[in-house]
Amino acid sequence: MNFVRLGLLKRSLNMECRNLHLLKKLAYINGEWVNANSNSVFPVINPADDKVIAEIPDMDATDAKIAVDAATNAFKTWKDTSAKERSSILRKWFDVCQKNSDHLADIITAEAGKPLGESKGEVAYGNSFLEWFADTARHINGEVIPSPWPNKQIIVTRQPLGVVSIITPWNFPFAMITRKVGALMAAGCTCVIKPAEDTPLTALAAVQLAEEAGVPKGVINVITSSRKNAPAVGKVLCEDPNVGCISFTGSTHVGKILYGMAAKGIKRVALELGGNAPFIVFSSADISHAVEQAMLAKFRNNGQACVGANRFLIHEEMFDKFVDCFKYKISQKCILGPGHKEGVTCGPLINMEQIKKVSGLVNDAVKKGAKVMIGGQVAKDIGEKFYESTVLVDVKPDMEIYGEEIFGPVAVCLKFKTENEALEIANSTRSGLAAYVFTSDLGQAFRMSRQLEFGMVAINDGVLSAAEPPFGGIKESGIGREGSKHGAEEYTDLKYTLFSALDK
Numbered sequence: 001m002n003f004v005r006l007g008l009l010k011r012s013l014n015m016e017c018r019n020l021h022l023l024k025k026l027a028y029i030n031g032e033w034v035n036a037n038s039n040s041v042f043p044v045i046n047p048a049d050d051k052v053i054a055e056i057p058d059m060d061a062t063d064a065k066i067a068v069d070a071a072t073n074a075f076k077t078w079k080d081t082s083a084k085e086r087s088s089i090l091r092k093w094f095d096v097c098q099k100n101s102d103h104l105a106d107i108i109t110a111e112a113g114k115p116l117g118e119s120k121g122e123v124a125y126g127n128s129f130l131e132w133f134a135d136t137a138r139h140i141n142g143e144v145i146p147s148p149w150p151n152k153q154i155i156v157t158r159q160p161l162g163v164v165s166i167i168t169p170w171n172f173p174f175a176m177i178t179r180k181v182g183a184l185m186a187a188g189c190t191c192v193i194k195p196a197e198d199t200p201l202t203a204l205a206a207v208q209l210a211e212e213a214g215v216p217k218g219v220i221n222v223i224t225s226s227r228k229n230a231p232a233v234g235k236v237l238c239e240d241p242n243v244g245c246i247s248f249t250g251s252t253h254v255g256k257i258l259y260g261m262a263a264k265g266i267k268r269v270a271l272e273l274g275g276n277a278p279f280i281v282f283s284s285a286d287i288s289h290a291v292e293q294a295m296l297a298k299f300r301n302n303g304q305a306c307v308g309a310n311r312f313l314i315h316e317e318m319f320d321k322f323v324d325c326f327k328y329k330i331s332q333k334c335i336l337g338p339g340h341k342e343g344v345t346c347g348p349l350i351n352m353e354q355i356k357k358v359s360g361l362v363n364d365a366v367k368k369g370a371k372v373m374i375g376g377q378v379a380k381d382i383g384e385k386f387y388e389s390t391v392l393v394d395v396k397p398d399m400e401i402y403g404e405e406i407f408g409p410v411a412v413c414l415k416f417k418t419e420n421e422a423l424e425i426a427n428s429t430r431s432g433l434a435a436y437v438f439t440s441d442l443g444q445a446f447r448m449s450r451q452l453e454f455g456m457v458a459i460n461d462g463v464l465s466a467a468e469p470p471f472g473g474i475k476e477s478g479i480g481r482e483g484s485k486h487g488a489e490e491y492t493d494l495k496y497t498l499f500s501a502l503d504k
């Protein structure tokens with residue numbers, strides 16, 4: 001790097017720091033803010049303008065091992081805290097995060113690129129998990145089962161399974177952490193978090209607030225690493241004998257690698273992987289409501305969400321009308337720009353790989369005959385990571401975009417004639433996370449709920465995530481559930497104790 005560039009980098013670094021109150025530049029192990037053992041660092045970049053926000057520790061396997069040991073040690077005492085105590089600490093963490101919502105949102109916008117309004121929405125959503133698990137901590141119950149023997153009693157308890165390794169993605173850098181950490185802390189587990197290399201600053205801010213809330217040292221540890229070191233760190237987090245569970249949200253590809261490593265030690269896994277959500281609109285649907293919801297299901301976080309609508313299946317009778325309304329809404333509501341700018345509703349994509357992926361899928365489809373109704377290219381006048389909000393029609397099965405998870409602001413609209421045809425297309429994927437159905441026919445709503453091969457089905461809604469219901473997929477979209485009481489139970493082992501000789 002030449003000196004001019006280094007000077008510019010330092011200047012931009014200082015500019016950003018002044019505004020980000022919760023900016024931490026060190027990793028967090030055993031209650032200490034630490035550098036990497038090797039002293040290496042890597043830059044965290046604002047995707048809107050490529051400025052370096054901070055340089056933070058680029059940790060490797062050695063640091064990961066130290067963090068797992070710290071979590072293992074903390075587990076010895078944390079597991080024996082009362083549910084009431086864990087609940088009260090989680091509640092304090094929730095309160096501190098609530099108080100710092102705007103500061104957390106600033107950091108999310110700086111490193112993930114999302115519009116400030118959406119970042120605030122993510123903080124509220126992420127906080128809702130801390131609040132929920134503060135309550136849930138006191139309701140992780142066991143069972144007393146009538147035994148087949150008169151002199152014996154069967155007691156089943158739920159015990160915390162130990163240290164949980166957490167690997168998170170960049171698209172919801174706060175909520176993906178609180179959803180996992182809230183649940184496992186409620187259950188009595190400790191953890192090591194490896195946040196995505198694109199968005200580690202939100203994770204560090206969240207644990208800074210956890211420290212303020214009185215979370216004991218070693219209960220939460222954060223290892224920061226570049227993508228280059230992720231496999232080495234991941235290997236320790238999956239294979240260390242003291243780790244009891246790997247909780248991952250990210251791509252199906254990486255999920256399979258981690259699942260393979262976890263299998264070697266018969267570790268528990270909680271995997272929340274890619275989706276390929278159908279958004280089905282039947283002829284009885286209220287079309288303007290369906291279009292409103294389509295905007296949310298497609299363009300929240302600019303399409304970079306695993307539950308984002310990926311395939312719009314529209315009944316042939318209303319196809320043209322739906323596409324026209326959708327196009328109009330997009331032209332009015334999708335305002336591209338940097339996330340901190342007033343009025344912006346769609347930020348940049350996270351990095352150049354995402355831009356290449358989305359452009360590649362659209363270009364392939366257009367080359368094979370798909371028609372662009374709106375958008376269809378990189379918005380170069382705004383920046384190289386900004387992609388226009390796009391609608392494609394005439395998409396055919398031989399185009400890559402037909403079966404792939406797009407993870408960007410591109411809506412593929414397909415026509416269908418019958419309910420069976422819609423079901424067949426919707427289910428013709430190895431993914432099974434979320435599905436959306438629009439109909440005013442009650443029987444049809446029930447039939448779709450039952451027959452769609454997805455872990456979550458929304459009838460007449462484009463947003464279904466909350467702390468209360470179980471979030472998760474089937475098939476290659478994952479294993480396990482997050483949120484709800486099931487989310488905390490994921491981090492427990494059932495223990496059966498037989499009390500015998502009661503007549504002696």
Ligand code: ADP
Pocket residue numbers: 167168169170194195196197227230231232233234235249250251252254255257
């Ligand atoms: P995305 O495509 O959204 O970046 P990934 O699945 O590639 O999703 O990344 C999600 C998380 O998994 C990130 O924290 C990333 O650093 C991590 N990761 C990627 N590859 C590995 C690996 N081989 N081992 C452990 N973690 C990994």
